[in-house]
Amino acid sequence: MISEKMTSLGQKRSVIREIFEYGRKRKSEIGADNVFDFSLGNPSVPAPPCVEKAMQKLLAENSPVAIHGYTSAQGDLSVRQKISAYINKTHGTKLDENNIYMTCGAAASLCISLRALTASSDDEFITFTPFFPEYRVFVEAAGAKLTSVASNPKNFQIDFDNLAKAINKNTKGVIINSPNNPSGVVLSEKTVLQLCETLAQKQKEYNHEIYLIADEPYRELVYDGISVPYPINYYDNTIICYSFSKSLSLPGERIGYIVVSDKMSDGKTVYAAICGAGRALGYVCAPSMFQKVVAECQGQTSDLSIYVKNRDLLYSALERFGYHCIHPDGAFYLFFETPETDANAFCERAKKYELLLVPGDDFGCPSFVRIAYCVSTEQIEKSLPAFEKLMKEYK
């Protein structure tokens, strides 16, 4: 007998991956242009030119041994120095290389952090709906429990009454994700302040640390001049899980980092536990060449204007057709209420029009669906009549 849990995780796959694989098949049947695949958060905008430029410079100026050799387990020293310096300059923090741990992307950042923090099977992590469904997989793999707390359904900010009911003596940490996948919502400064006050108070009440884990692969993907509060400036026991997947359109390269706040009580021990967890999970080091590439590309992003254009086009059309959308301020997702309560049935119906959408059930919001609009603007334009026809079925 092998692990039933792993077998079932492997057989069921995530719903998103399932739809993505269906889309792949369908495209081979009727042509890629005829399938409106909004399933996957795979950036459609190419990596900015700085990425290839940094790669070519590395290849021209360094020996292959220096480029492709092992780095320290926590990441190349000069890379970590550059990253902490950039965060300090941008957010006014006082981090150094010993606060940074390079990872194979955001999923690795989360898995390593959760494994480092989990000391007992009683430990609980809280997150807020809607949330990325893999959080449950990652928290359970670390040996802890995930509790989801319903957000305010109007604006998807945190509902603090609901949070107060969920938090308890076993709460080890709270995971936030802003800008949010799947809603595109950015937590306001007011929300972040109130969250941090709540956590600080609960730490006192229960007389132990409660960690704030900020999953931030979409930090740079915000529009209309909105700013995303940097959690380290609001709460000392903060861990940032960052990835360059979306900002630099490098999702397949698996490169990101963890920041352990310099103001964390016992931060050195937490950093050591992160090193230990990385080791125990088989992450010898983050990919060496891309560590050096991203260090040279900080502050740069893919061309975000395409996402803004896509969002505006899609949002205004869907509202016009009668869909009720949550206005997304960031990321490249749009979340809307389905005109029938069963989002899975709605998504099946959408397939008739070759629209591939992800039902909200796994995100903790059963009557919503997610559109990943990180596709070509042309695909959005071509898909609009399909969305219109789909809505007409409900009128």
Place this chain on the structure above:
Amino acid sequence: MISEKMTSLGQKRSVIREIFEYGRKRKSEIGADNVFDFSLGNPSVPAPPCVEKAMQKLLAENSPVAIHGYTSAQGDLSVRQKISAYINKTHGTKLDENNIYMTCGAAASLCISLRALTASSDDEFITFTPFFPEYRVFVEAAGAKLTSVASNPKNFQIDFDNLAKAINKNTKGVIINSPNNPSGVVLSEKTVLQLCETLAQKQKEYNHEIYLIADEPYRELVYDGISVPYPINYYDNTIICYSFSKSLSLPGERIGYIVVSDKMSDGKTVYAAICGAGRALGYVCAPSMFQKVVAECQGQTSDLSIYVKNRDLLYSALERFGYHCIHPDGAFYLFFETPETDANAFCERAKKYELLLVPGDDFGCPSFVRIAYCVSTEQIEKSLPAFEKLMKEYK
């Protein structure tokens, strides 16, 4: 309270990493040329030209989105097809893409496989001395137990009497590593045959599967025309954990794969569990660009003649000085008996001569040390008088 186990893993680091970091510090004090650092298996021979050639071809012919986007969780389809075709051609197997799962290197391959197979905390994995110390970390992180079985101390082939005593109803798998780190020993075909017969018989006796996990990052690094039996051809329940780290000198890039034998009973379920374990450990996909790069470089290796030269130089000199060495047929490690029983004391003494060696204790062989000779031939030549002086202290 956070995870004590992870904290201690992070604080203690592996002995090898510890010596590596000491070497780094020592080099900054007295100059890199004056430290004879034999601690780390970081290939000194550059990646072969096919690596950069494949990279440049990819960059020239494909969009950044195609190069850097997510692949399927199990790896890019055409990459898996190319890899299975290459293995079939080389070893006469009948694998296809559904037997291959791309990973972030050998450590990831092992962690994912062990997690997939472990169904209960009673499960045991057996390995043979000397063995890579991280096996214990990986097996325990998967929730199982590691049992080490002493090899024949004369030639480090498997001692089957010792194996018979260790194997029991809880044995879930056996890990072999040939060519071996730290000894460079290659398991003979006779040994492999006898091992597979033993396992087949024990499967019957206990009426459950026993998996053979072959950790093979050094497969191509063999000298003097010696051949390494391909375990899939000897035993149906075989999982191969492969990495391109050593063959293509890409250790920092974290790229490898798992092969689940096509002849494995219930192989599809095991493959699904591997997909599930990869997901649970946060491995979204293997680095996308290097998946495509290694698929174009199969059958090629770094210039192995340098390792042969280093081995011959070192082996003959050490034997001349009076050290008793195990003759290494592969990998880039040389294992020798220390002239005092305490290998740690010996390694401390060696530091006086700026020789950085790894004591055999963590490999399960307390009176041996490992030399990683993947360094420049010049470093070997320069270090020989230090080895000679060191031995004189014992005469």
